[in-house]
Amino acid sequence: MNQSVIGTKAMVVSPHYLATAAGARMLEQGGNAYDAAVAVSACLAVVYPHMTSLGGDSFWLGYHHSEGKVRGYNASGRSGYKANIEAYAGLAAIPNRGVRSIVTVPGMVDGWDAVHSEYGRLTWAEVLAPAIDYAENGFPMSKDQYHNTVQNEAVLARTLETADIYLPGGQAAKIGERFKQPALAKTLRRLAQFGRDEFYKGETAKEMTDFLAKHDGLLAGDDFADHKGSWVAPIEGSYRGYTVHQMPPNSQGFSAIMALHILEKFKLGEMEHGSHAYYQLCVEALKLSFRDRNAYLSDPAFTNVPLERLLDKNYAAALAASIEMNRASTEESQVLGSDTAYAAVADEEGNSVSFIQSLYFEFGSGVVAGNTGVLLQNRGSFFSLDPNHVNSLQPAKRTFHTLMPAMACLGGKPAVLYGTQGGEGQPQTQTAIITRMIDYGMDPQQAINEPRWVWGRTWGEPTQELKIEGRVSQQVLDSLANAGHTVRKVKDFDGIMGHAHAIRRDEQGFLQGGSDPRCDGAAIGW
Structure with missing residues (x-):
């Protein structure tokens, strides 16, 4: 089991040790947390391709010491101009895989450029250098990538360009074998040379959109050329003296704040951690927040999301009063994707970046766009x-998004950076991590190591199960089942719980880093 890492100056955490090391290299070369964060993000797009890619989205929360405030950047893409309900006439739903599942422009590269150009200190080429190296020269196939590749072989085999990369010779590379992505390396080199616009207006954009046009895709050149992410003010809540920052809609971040506002009405720290009462309160608080999330969340440019009411503590008190300690409510979850990579960086100057990126399902659409290497x-x-659905497909619209990096502050300065992989599981695991640190005094690593739960569906599993790791006592499992939860005991450290990471700045100013033992990640601090 991973042990806590403590640093006096800086800390980097991510779900892949090579990406963590890339961030540390940027700091050693004189970069700041923003340089390191972009390097980590780009590296993850290479060494964790089942979870993230240049062809995905990202969300960023950052605190710059010179500004003294938290800012957010929404690097999620909008649907294409040709994307409308009529384009899917005769279908009950948009396909989950293949070219017709590619509806939104990837926002990732725009996010790198925005964050780096606003706050970075190193050159654009320097922060992309580790990603280029690993794409060109390869890296050891990780256990997590291998297992996800094997599980998704049928999806990856459907498109020649995808199969050539991820199933060389018709099968996945073995764990520890060198895995190279020369086409992606070429694309990254072009980005390093020509900048952000290469991806949205240059030869790379043309290659991707020509490929999509050839295969009856919806995204075209003007969709890419017109794309631009946005700087946003984070939404805020509070929990036992901490100010909790989340990304605003189209992110589901407000659901986690709602859950904390509900839990604040209970004396959680006086209840035994890991008891029936602990799990019951956390699960029920989250289910109540999901009910409103499912009713309202979409692109705020198209619909009103009543955040003032949803984040009001009087509303939280009314929701809290509805929770019964020995009875499960009958809320329903949605089918949300689970492929995501969360990471965070804190540097010596006091800068902090909490960010997350994703393809939605493992390997996303399963389609690599032509010879770009971009999934x-x-x-x-x-x-x-x-x-009539709040999240109905319309042109140039952002969809309901699961991605939600978090940052909790004390005295106006970052105290905890935290987040996790897993669509429906993100608010749940965030709630576990922050309550364990604040209510029970755990360090980040212990908070991550402790048994976790995830309620509701993951894609492909249409159940309302409460999955709980096997280290939870049978007595607690039985009591939850008796309360009406559909309890399923899973492995002691189960990947379905997501890959969580966290950084905490303690009372002495030391940085504590935690990385999830359920993945291939690492925390590096010094």
């Missing part, structure tokens, strides 16, 4: 084809 996301497949 495209299927995030837009979550749009509804029901014109």
Whole structure:
């Protein structure tokens, strides 16, 4: 089991040790947390391709010491101009895989450029250098990538360009074998040379959109050329003296704040950690927040998301009063993707970056766009084809998004950076991590190591199960089942719980880093 890492100056955490090391290299070369974060993000797009890619989206929360405030950048893409319900006539839903699942423009590269150009200190080429190296010269196939590749062989084999990369010779590379992506290396080199616009207006954009046009895709050149992410003010809540920052809609971040506001009405720290009461309260608080998330979340440019009411503590008190300690409510979850990579960086100057990126499903659409090496996301497949649904498909619209990096501050300065992989599981695991640190005094690593749960569906599993890791006592499992939860005991450290990471700045100013033992990640601090 991973042990806590403590640093006096800086800390980097991510779900792949090579990406963590890339961030540390940027700091050693004189870069700041923003340089390191972009390097980590780009590296993850290479060494964790089942979870993230240049063809996906990202969300960023950052605190720059000179500004003294938290800012967010929404690097999620909008649907294409040709993307409308009529384009899927005769279908009940947008396909989950293949070219027709590619509905939204990838926002990732725009996010790198925005964050780096606003706050970075190193050159653009320097921060992309580790990613280029690993794409060109290869890296050891990780256990997590191998297992996900094997599980998704049928999806990866459907497209020649995808199969050539991820199933060389017709099968996945073995764990520890060198895995190279020369086409992706070429694309990254072009980005390093020509900048952000190469991906949205240059030869890379043309290659991707020509490929999509050839295969009856919806995204075209003007969709890419017109794309631009946005700087946003984070939404805020509070929990026992901490100010909790999340990304605003189209992110589901407000659901985690709602859950904390509900839990704040209970004396959680006086209840035994890992008891029936602990799990019951956390699960029920989250289910109540999901009910409102499912009712309202979409692109705020198209619909009103009543955040003032949802984040009001009087509303939280009313929701808290509805929770019964020995009875499970009958809320329903949605089918959300689970491929995501969360990471965070804190540097010696006091800068902090909490960020997350994704393809939606593992390997996204399963389609590599031509000879670019870029695997495209299927995030837009979550749009509804029901014109009356809050998240209905319309042109130039952002979809309901699971990605939600978090940052909790004390005295106006970052105290905890935290987040996790796993669509429906993200608010749940975030709630586990932050309550364990604040209510029970755990360090980040212990908070991550402790048994976790995930309620509801993951894609492909239409159940309302409460999955709980096997280290939870049978007595607690039985009591939850008796309360009406559909309890399923899973492995002691189960990947379905997501890959969580966290950094905490303690009372002495030391940085504590935690990395999830359920993945291939690492925390590096010094």
